[in-house]
Amino acid sequence: MKIAVDAMGGDYAPGVCIEGAAQALYDFPDIELVIVGHEKKLAYYLERYGIARHSRISVVHAETVVEMREPSTTSIRGKKDSSITVCAKLLKEGKVDAMASPGHTGAIVAATKVLVRTLPGVDRAALITSLPNINGRFLQIDAGANTDCTPLNLVQFALMAEVFASCLMNIESPRIGLLSVGGEAGKGNDLTKETYKILSQMPINFVGNVEGNTIFEGAADILVSDGFSGNVLLKTSEGLAKLLIHWLKEVLSRNPVRVTGAILAKNAFKELKMYGDASEFGGAPLLGLNGICIIGHGSSNPKAVRNAIRVAAECHNLKLNEKIVQRLQECQPFLQQLK
Amino acid sequence: MKIAVDAMGGDYAPGVCIEGAAQALYDFPDIELVIVGHEKKLAYYLERYGIARHSRISVVHAETVVEMREPSTTSIRGKKDSSITVCAKLLKEGKVDAMASPGHTGAIVAATKVLVRTLPGVDRAALITSLPNINGRFLQIDAGANTDCTPLNLVQFALMAEVFASCLMNIESPRIGLLSVGGEAGKGNDLTKETYKILSQMPINFVGNVEGNTIFEGAADILVSDGFSGNVLLKTSEGLAKLLIHWLKEVLSRNPVRVTGAILAKNAFKELKMYGDASEFGGAPLLGLNGICIIGHGSSNPKAVRNAIRVAAECHNLKLNEKIVQRLQECQPFLQQLK
Numbered sequence: 001m002k003i004a005v006d007a008m009g010g011d012y013a014p015g016v017c018i019e020g021a022a023q024a025l026y027d028f029p030d031i032e033l034v035i036v037g038h039e040k041k042l043a044y045y046l047e048r049y050g051i052a053r054h055s056r057i058s059v060v061h062a063e064t065v066v067e068m069r070e071p072s073t074t075s076i077r078g079k080k081d082s083s084i085t086v087c088a089k090l091l092k093e094g095k096v097d098a099m100a101s102p103g104h105t106g107a108i109v110a111a112t113k114v115l116v117r118t119l120p121g122v123d124r125a126a127l128i129t130s131l132p133n134i135n136g137r138f139l140q141i142d143a144g145a146n147t148d149c150t151p152l153n154l155v156q157f158a159l160m161a162e163v164f165a166s167c168l169m170n171i172e173s174p175r176i177g178l179l180s181v182g183g184e185a186g187k188g189n190d191l192t193k194e195t196y197k198i199l200s201q202m203p204i205n206f207v208g209n210v211e212g213n214t215i216f217e218g219a220a221d222i223l224v225s226d227g228f229s230g231n232v233l234l235k236t237s238e239g240l241a242k243l244l245i246h247w248l249k250e251v252l253s254r255n256p257v258r259v260t261g262a263i264l265a266k267n268a269f270k271e272l273k274m275y276g277d278a279s280e281f282g283g284a285p286l287l288g289l290n291g292i293c294i295i296g297h298g299s300s301n302p303k304a305v306r307n308a309i310r311v312a313a314e315c316h317n318l319k320l321n322e323k324i325v326q327r328l329q330e331c332q333p334f335l336q337q338l339k
Numbered sequence: 340m341k342i343a344v345d346a347m348g349g350d351y352a353p354g355v356c357i358e359g360a361a362q363a364l365y366d367f368p369d370i371e372l373v374i375v376g377h378e379k380k381l382a383y384y385l386e387r388y389g390i391a392r393h394s395r396i397s398v399v400h401a402e403t404v405v406e407m408r409e410p411s412t413t414s415i416r417g418k419k420d421s422s423i424t425v426c427a428k429l430l431k432e433g434k435v436d437a438m439a440s441p442g443h444t445g446a447i448v449a450a451t452k453v454l455v456r457t458l459p460g461v462d463r464a465a466l467i468t469s470l471p472n473i474n475g476r477f478l479q480i481d482a483g484a485n486t487d488c489t490p491l492n493l494v495q496f497a498l499m500a501e502v503f504a505s506c507l508m509n510i511e512s513p514r515i516g517l518l519s520v521g522g523e524a525g526k527g528n529d530l531t532k533e534t535y536k537i538l539s540q541m542p543i544n545f546v547g548n549v550e551g552n553t554i555f556e557g558a559a560d561i562l563v564s565d566g567f568s569g570n571v572l573l574k575t576s577e578g579l580a581k582l583l584i585h586w587l588k589e590v591l592s593r594n595p596v597r598v599t600g601a602i603l604a605k606n607a608f609k610e611l612k613m614y615g616d617a618s619e620f621g622g623a624p625l626l627g628l629n630g631i632c633i634i635g636h637g638s639s640n641p642k643a644v645r646n647a648i649r650v651a652a653e654c655h656n657l658k659l660n661e662k663i664v665q666r667l668q669e670c671q672p673f674l675q676q677l678k
């Protein structure tokens with residue numbers, strides 16, 4: 001199995017990407033990697049992490065990089081030789097089985113949308129991610145690939161996430177919740193009210209509307225939303241967690257007694273940090289694409305890159321995409337109502 | 340000045356409401372209160388908090404209560420004798436200058452929409468609330484009154500919040516941000532892209548798109564959004580803060596050394612809790628209504644009820660509504676583009 005790794009993506013590229021790739025090569029003996037990026041810039045790190053002449057590695061040159069501040073369409077208009085676009089082309093042409101990139105999310109979505117296209121029966125690909133809750137973690141779809149959605153999109157997202165959860169996370173009959181502003185059926189906006197109607201008729205474990213607070217209490221295994229409000233939820237969680245950690249440090253450093261207390265409890269704070277660690281999950285798969293694409297966080301560490309590669313391999317090995325197509329076909333009569 | 344208090348609203352009614360009303364009577368000698376609720380149920384608490392025969396209090400009977408699980412339209416269809424509906428009628432008829440209720444938000448929005456109507460030039464009333472950030476607090480509008488919005492609604496919300504911030508919070512030229520999924524101008528959904536265009540032309544301190552994470556770093560004084568994504572942000576913050584506190588307790592109680600550390604630092608944790616305390620703010624004013632209406636959190640404590648009454652009085656005294664009408668008139672040429 002061959003996986004293209006965009007080594008130029010993310011805040012700490014290419015070092016972090018290549019270190020993560022080296023870990024993946026070591027840990028997963030079935031995987032071949034195609035490192036995509038500027039050859040000259042990659043050379044140093046490939047040497048440094050001892051994989052320059054590794055038998056399961058090859059390098060494909062990409063002249064440019066889509067910078068985080070550039071618009072999403074850069075990957076398909078301005079910079080057709082960017083590492084993201086080159087990865088998407090390799091995937092399109094079947095030269096690799098999957099791609100992984102911690103680069104510009106919008107640019108990856110745009111490039112794969114145009115080049116790789118969606119699976120039969122899927123209108124839009126959606127980002128699925130994982131967030132912690134009181135019992136463990138829950139899946140969230142769409143985390144930001146589609147800012148404007150129809151009820152049909154949301155129903156497809158729910159089904160794709162259901163397949164992902166049962167296939168990759170071994171959750172049997174995952175509880176699917178719809179992100180809304182109240183628990184009752186009638187609460188929500190036009191989009192969620194229409195989506196609710198269809199989801200409640202379908203042969204899935206639909207638990208109804210779920211709110212931004214109850215989801216952290218474990219109200220559902222999968223939280224379905226449009227990419228705008230899903231992204232708001234994701235970034236609000238990030239921002240508030242940072243703020244609370246900042247406050248905690250502030251109040252604990254205010255006098256010597258508290259500092260002593262904090263030193264005694266320091267392992268507790270280390271554990272607390274681990275609860276929120278997303279690097280185990282690795283990256284957000286872009287579900288519904290006619291190919292496998294995992295998007296990592298811009299601030300991915302080597303472990304996150306390694307795990308994004310692992311998730312890509314798992315999606316391929318477990319035939320995730322075939323199962324998505326099959327599940328959508330089974331549910332065609334329900335989806336038809338929305339067309 | 341007369342303020343109607345819905346004593347039947349919220350999780351701990353009517354005790355908490357009447358205790359809060361008693362505090363307000365004591366603290367604000369200019370305020371007269373009209374306590375609305377089931378007379379027999381109120382009597383015990385009015386005696387208990389020593390205000391049964393207070394010279395600045397009167398009681399208006401309301402036979403029923405809109406329960407939290409009931410639909411929003413209950414206040415204008417099923418239960419026209421509910422405490423919320425009675426308050427809204429008193430406000431409509433000019434028998435009170437303002438109302439405050441920690442009851443069913445949707446039901447209050449519906450009742451005031453039908454009975455009290457909006458100010459001249461305002462299409463929709465919106466809930467404004469306050470959340471903590473690294474520097475202090477920021478205002479958020481709409482916190483959940485309107486689940487589907489137009490760009491015109493959002494621009495009006497921005498202007499109403501601007502008046503509120505300068506008038507009640509003494510923030511001169513408040514920085515107005517638009518909730519979106521990326522900082523750049525082109526990022527967002529159809530609604531925010533269109534709203535961005537207008538806001539960026541207007542004579543306001545518009546700081547552009549703000550994300551769910553950067554808002555907690557102090558990116559803006561006012562965060563404008565539709566009521567759906569605004570409510571997602573609000574409830575996600577609540578839910579995640581609860582989860583982090585839960586985790587903190589868990590990791591700190593795991594062994595005797597940590598417990599000792601936690602005891603030494605216990606005042607730090609008390610302070611941490613205060614950072615998130617919303618009872619100082621009191622309640623969320625429903626801006627744009629042709630009357631003053633403050634909606635408290637369902638779990639309001641007496642201090643929050645007292646402060647909701649305080650905010651209602653301030654809005655009245657500072658002629659907030661007159662100033663909103665005036666500001667919207669000044670900006671008419673910009674709003675006209677969206678009609």
